[in-house]
Amino acid sequence: MSQRESAPGSTASLRTANQQRVLDVLRRGVPVPDDGVALAPVTQADLARLTGLAPATVSNIVRDLSAHGLVDTEPGSGRRGTTVQLARTAGLVAGIDFGHSHIAVALGDMTGALIADERRPLDAGHGYADGLDLASTLLAELLAAAGAAPTGLRSITMGIPAPITDGVVRSSSILPGWVGVHAQDAAQERLGMPVHVENDANLGALAEHRVGVARGHTCSVFLKISSGVGAGIIINDSVYHGSLGAAGEVGHLTLDEQGPMCRCGSRGCLEAYASTSAVIAMMAGQLPGATLDDIVEAAEAGNVAAVRTLEDAGLHLGWGLASVVNLLNPGLVVVGGDMARAGEFLLEPARIGLRRHALDAVAATPVVASQLAERASLTGAVLLAAERTELLAS
């Protein structure tokens, strides 16, 4: 909750608090039995039930919010009463997702729903200033295509594939051009508005938890497996950041002290077996120059080496996951990132590896593919940007 100007308990502060409760319901949607949540529009009766406010109070609040351009109402038909939803004029938010070799940018509304998005390749060695320039260009294009003024944008969340502490990008050979950069300051200066910076796996975890395959699980783990391996951890419906903001670096769980060298300088890390770079390196002799998609295609065509390589990656992934589920007992493990495109070639051996080393109590933890696929982190960025925007601040 943000600071209010009115004194606590005063009529004005109570009014604002009640308005906030109504807006919160409109953002999060209405719980429905089989599907998790349905987003707005909701009826005024739904609003009264979900906020615990009297119907007459809800009616007054909706009228006020509508007068300020924050909500749209539509008269009901038949037995369905007047419906209410957040107005497009309430503002827009944006998400930016930097990967090892791509950038994706999206516009969203105040419920955190994606309106439009764009993805471009980006050289892994790019400097952070060039990355931000491209983000700014793509954002301007999306706004223009949506017919929205740049001033309609309220806030941005930016995902980076690295641990981030105090807004600074730490130790990442994934994006060398960003290491040591205060990403939040740099982005706010370039984009001219509030920017929140978050680890990309955390954003993927949030997205799968809210609108993806992990809906309904209070605790879940999202693994982003691309050229690096990171995890976003949801505990009691919130992203767990750890004391410095660097929680979830499961790519460097040690699986074998004598194992292959990892880019972190240690040996036998999970990342050295299960990342896309590890899989591509392992297949370099059999299929020189093959991309991950080429390897998956070869596996589908029955190439024994490709099947075996993905299976090895999956087994090692499962061994690492056994430690994760023994420690956290999530209701679900979601596998995302580029490696998720290997599907069951990766996931089935991962389940076998997990069962081999997890305690009985947690050995049946489901391991499933990301539902949001390549848009997981981007979707999380938009959701978080919407959540962090204070609608009543002005």
Ligand SMILES: [Zn+2]
């Ligand atoms: Zn490592």
